[in-house]
Every structure is written in structure tokens, then in C-alpha cells.
Amino acid sequence: MTVTTPSAPHAPQPALKIALLGAGTVGSQVARILTEDAEMLAARVGARLELAGVFVRNPDGRRDYQLPRELYTTDAEALVDSADIVLELMGGIEPAKSLIERAIGNGSAVVTGNKALLAQSGSELFAAAAEAGTQLSFEASVAGAIPILRPLRDSLAGDTITRVMGIANGTTNYILDQMDTTGAAFDDALADAQELGYAEADPTADIEGHDAAAKAAILANLAFHAPFRIDEVYCEGITRITAADNEAASEAGYVIKLLAIAERITAGDGTAGAVLRVHPTLLPREHPLAAVRGAFNAVFVEAQNAGELMFYGPGAGGAPTASAVMGDTVSIARRLVRGGAGRTHTPRSVVPALPVGEARTSYMVVIRVADRPGVLAAIASAVAEHGVSIVSMRQVPLAEDDLVVEESDEAYTDEAPESLLRIITHEAKEQNLAATVATIKELDVVTEVVSVLRVEGN
Ligand SMILES: NC(=O)C1=CN([C@@H]2O[C@H](COP(=O)(O)OP(=O)(O)OC[C@H]3O[C@@H](n4cnc5c(N)ncnc54)[C@H](O)[C@@H]3O)[C@@H](O)[C@H]2O)C=CC1
Ligand SMILES: N[C@@H](CC=O)C(=O)O
Numbered sequence: 354m355t356v357t358t359p360s361a362p363h364a365p366q367p368a369l370k371i372a373l374l375g376a377g378t379v380g381s382q383v384a385r386i387l388t389e390d391a392e393m394l395a396a397r398v399g400a401r402l403e404l405a406g407v408f409v410r411n412p413d414g415r416r417d418y419q420l421p422r423e424l425y426t427t428d429a430e431a432l433v434d435s436a437d438i439v440l441e442l443m444g445g446i447e448p449a450k451s452l453i454e455r456a457i458g459n460g461s462a463v464v465t466g467n468k469a470l471l472a473q474s475g476s477e478l479f480a481a482a483a484e485a486g487t488q489l490s491f492e493a494s495v496a497g498a499i500p501i502l503r504p505l506r507d508s509l510a511g512d513t514i515t516r517v518m519g520i521a522n523g524t525t526n527y528i529l530d531q532m533d534t535t536g537a538a539f540d541d542a543l544a545d546a547q548e549l550g551y552a553e554a555d556p557t558a559d560i561e562g563h564d565a566a567a568k569a570a571i572l573a574n575l576a577f578h579a580p581f582r583i584d585e586v587y588c589e590g591i592t593r594i595t596a597a598d599n600e601a602a603s604e605a606g607y608v609i610k611l612l613a614i615a616e617r618i619t620a621g622d623g624t625a626g627a628v629l630r631v632h633p634t635l636l637p638r639e640h641p642l643a644a645v646r647g648a649f650n651a652v653f654v655e656a657q658n659a660g661e662l663m664f665y666g667p668g669a670g671g672a673p674t675a676s677a678v679m680g681d682t683v684s685i686a687r688r689l690v691r692g693g694a695g696r697t698h699t700p701r702s703v704v705p706a707l708p709v710g711e712a713r714t715s716y717m718v719v720i721r722v723a724d725r726p727g728v729l730a731a732i733a734s735a736v737a738e739h740g741v742s743i744v745s746m747r748q749v750p751l752a753e754d755d756l757v758v759e760e761s762d763e764a765y766t767d768e769a770p771e772s773l774l775r776i777i778t779h780e781a782k783e784q785n786l787a788a789t790v791a792t793i794k795e796l797d798v799v800t801e802v803v804s805v806l807r808v809e810g811n
């Protein structure tokens with residue numbers, strides 16, 4: 354629809370009807386901004402943004418920001434049908450998807466923060482919006498308040514982005530940061546992140562890396578102008594990270610971060626494509642991403658002409674995410690008032706997703722080995738066998754706790770002294786590194802491979 358500004362000096366200001374679907378952490382903050390900043394928004398848009406209603410499960414429930422009772426409804430379809438702009442902030446696949454399709458079918462514009470849905474069905478929804486000549490905007494879906502999608506889509510549209518590497522999940526960054534700096538237990542740090550409104554309704558999506566994987570797919574979509582999906586992202590979460598991993602990382606001068614990485618590479622057979630991966634990663638303490646604390650996010654972009662750029666800010670939480678939702682809403686509303694074609698993201702190129710084995714990384718491997726002559730040589734030769742080279746190999750004494758032995762545990766007696774060996778490799782093909790670790794595990798001088806972590810930014 355197009356709203357025209359009235360010519361008479363005292364004519365009432367035109368209004369655009371906004372439907373809000375969901376009034377949780379983010380939806381409540383959007384409701385607050387629409388209410389408390391109504392005048393400022395009207396001045397910027399040239400029309401009032403009128404909240405037509407809020408779709409909720411229970412209209413009588415208490416919310417972070419309480420609106421008059423009559424604004425809450427359980428009739429989502431009727432609300433969607435009445436709106437010029439639909440803000441979907443429920444999360445999940447259904448009914449979010451059907452309601453967005455309904456809005457697009459009506460020719461209404463849609464704003465969403467739903468990365469899970471976009472990383473699964475984005476192509477379909479973008480195509481539907483383009484066909485209907487309407488807009489589907491989603492800046493809130495990646496890195497909360499940080500303007501990252503618009504810069505990738507517009508500001509860098511004349512450049513070739515080669516790599517995007519980001520801390521894109523606030524919950525896991527908060528947990529890892531707490532574990533690293535305060536020694537907090539995993540479960541306590543997760544409970545805090547939930548309390549602070551960073552975590553998804555089911556925090557499994559955060560800690561298993563699925564949320565970051567959805568964001569990796571969306572980032573790659575915009576950076577490489579091609580339709581990637583979440584099932585093309587290799588994904589490992591942070592649930593297996595231990596205090597011992599943190600100690601080993603710290604001792605070696607690294608910090609552990611859950612990174613979402615999308616990079617253009619050429620595979621061994623010459624195919625040009627991209628690898629998308631999410632996993633806990635060691636970063637040197639002096640790397641710009643290592644300084645990203647708490648629930649903050651940052652996205653590090655490498656482009657052929659621009660060079661290195663970093664986007665940093667609050668990546669989760671009600672008000673910061675609502676800021677991104679409102680940015681999209683104001684931009685759409687201005688277009689509806691002033692006229693002009695809506696632009697919806699339409700991936701045009703084909704960049705195949707390549708298997709993670711084609712990526713190049715370094716590893717830090719910590720192994721428990723027998724303390725006897727020839728061990729280092731045996732390990733070095735196992736590594737060399739797979740064409741991998743070693744940056745450093747350091748023998749670390751076992752902590753006193755590790756020396757406490759069960760009576761039945763023969764491996765830990767005085768006759769078989771052991772130590773920890775920490776190896777850092779040069780960058781090599783991921784598949785060769787994985788084969789190296791498999792060979793190391795089989796060596797009889799090796800009691801246990803304690804941890805294997807990828808290293809970036811060396
Ligand atoms: N919380 C955050 O920091 C961020 C959240 N997002 C995304 O924004 C969206 C909303 O997130 P939150 O506000 O944190 O979630 P939330 O769980 O706090 O709120 C969702 C609201 O939608 C309602 N809802 C869900 N399904 C419904 C249904 N079938 N019928 C009626 N109501 C339903 C829930 O009752 C709840 O009030 C999600 O897609 C999330 O991934 C994006 C960036 C940051
Ligand atoms: N659960 C997400 C919320 C923002 O996308 C996170 O922790 O980053």
C-alpha cells in the first residue's frame with residue numbers, strides 16, 4: 354500500500370497499521386518502542402505507526418511491557434489481514450512461516466528476527482516477497498542490534514567478500530566468557546544467559562551451535578549472494594568444552610570462542626565454492642574477536658577491496674534486538690509513505706557448499722602420553738604421515754588432581770609416569786588434520802586424546 358501525506362496543514366497524520374506476532378523478550382520491547390517513541394517514529398516516517406494488535410497465546414498473561422488488554426488477540430490471521438506491516442517475533446517454524454506467507458500474500462511487508470525459519474526456508478519466502486512486490490526484512494536475525502546484513506547486501510555489493518567470521522551467538526559467548534574469566538560452571542552461566550533474555554526458547558539451539566549455524570547460512574547468503582541453508586553448515590556446539598580446555602587454551606595464549614565461519618575456497622578438485630562451519634575455536638588473545646565479551650557479538654568481514662572490517666555490538670537481548678526490528682520497520686514504513694519499489698533479498702548466483710573437510714585450519718591437540726624416550730618422535734612421525742606440520746609441541750606436567758589414581762587404574766602408577774603433550778599444527782586441510790588425530794589415537798604411547806580444538810587467526 355502507499356500512504357499519501359495530506360496537503361491540508363492541520364489534516365490528521367496518516368497511519369500505517371502494525372501487527373505484532375509474539376510478545377516475549379523482543380516483542381515486548383518492540384511494543385514499548387512503538388508506544389513510548391510514537392511521536393519520534395511518526396516524525397521520521399511521515400505517518401503514525403499504529404499498533405493494530407499483538408498475537409499472543411494468553412491475552413491475560415503478564416508481559417515485560419504491558420499494553421491495554423484489548424490490543425492482545427489470539428486471532429493471528431485476522432490481525433495479519435488488518436496490517437500494512439507484520440512484525441514476526443514468535444520464533445519457531447510454524448505458525449510463523451504460514452503467517453509470514455499469509456502477510457506476503459496480502460501484499461503486506463514483513464519484518465522478522467527468525468533466523469531458524471530463514472535458514473531453513475528463506476529462499477521460498479524471499480521469492481514469494483519478490484513476486485508479491487513486497488519486502489521481507491530480517492536485520493534482527495543475525496547479531497541482534499549490529500547492522501550487518503544491510504552493509505553486506507548494500508554497502509559491500511560492489512566488492513567480493515571472501516570470508517565472514519563471527520561471534521554470532523550471545524548466549525554461548527556469555528557462557529564461554531564466564532567460564533574463562535570467573536571459572537563459572539557451564540550450567541550456572543547458561544541459567545544467567547536465559548535470565549538475561551539472550552537464550553532461545555529452547556537453549557539447545559544456542560549451546561549445540563544450531564542458532565549460530567542458522568546465522569552462518571544467512572550471513573553466507575548475503576555475503577556470497579547465493580541461497581545457503583542451515584543443513585549446509587557443519588556444526589559443533591560448546592557442550593563438550595571443559596575447564597581443562599579453557600586452561601590449556603589460556604596457557605597457550607588463546608581464548609575459546611564459538612565462531613560462525615563462511616569462506617570462499619577452491620576444493621581439491623578445483624571446484625570453487627564455500628565452506629560454512631560453526632565450532633568452538635581457539636583465537637589468539639590479541640585477535641580483535643578475542644576481546645568480544647559477554648553477550649556481545651562481532652562479525653569480521655574480509656573483502657577483496659575493502660580489506661578487513663569488523664562490526665561489533667550487542668548481539669542479543671530484548672531492547673537491542675528490538676532496535677534492529679524497528680530499523681527495518683521504519684525503513685519499510687518510509688517507503689510505504691513516500692512510494693518507491695520495495696527491495697527484497699534475492700540471491701542470484703550459485704556458489705556450491707563444499708564439505709568441511711576441504712576447509713583449511715590449524716589444530717591444538719592435547720594428548721596424555723607415556724613419559725618415556727621416543728614418544729615425541731612417534732607423535733611427530735604420525736603427524737608428518739598425513740602431510741601436517743607442527744608449529745609447537747610442548748610437554749606440560751600433569752596437574753596434581755590428574756595424578757590421583759584409582760587403585761585399579763594401572764595406567765597411572767609410578768611405573769608408567771605420564772605427561773600431557775600440547776601440539777599446535779600449521780594450517781592444513783581439515784580432512785588431513787582429522788586423519789592425523791585418528792592416527793595419534795592409535796599410538797600405544799598415547800593414553801588419551803584429551804582435546805582437539807581448531808585454531809584460527811594465528
Ligand atoms: N532474544 C534475543 O536476544 C533474540 C531473539 N531473536 C529472535 O526473535 C524471535 C523472538 O525471540 P524472543 O522474544 O527471545 O522469544 P520469546 O520466547 O521470549 O518470545 C516469543 C513469544 O512468542 C510467543 N509465541 C510463540 N509461539 C507462539 C504461538 N504458536 N502462538 C502464540 N504465541 C506464540 C511466545 O508465547 C512468546 O511470548 C525469535 O525468532 C528469536 O530467534 C533474534 C535475535 C535476538
Ligand atoms: N539466542 C540468541 C539470540 C540472538 O540471536 C543468542 O544468544 O545470540
Ligand code: NA
Pocket residue numbers: 492493494495496497498499500501502677
Ligand atoms: Na543485526
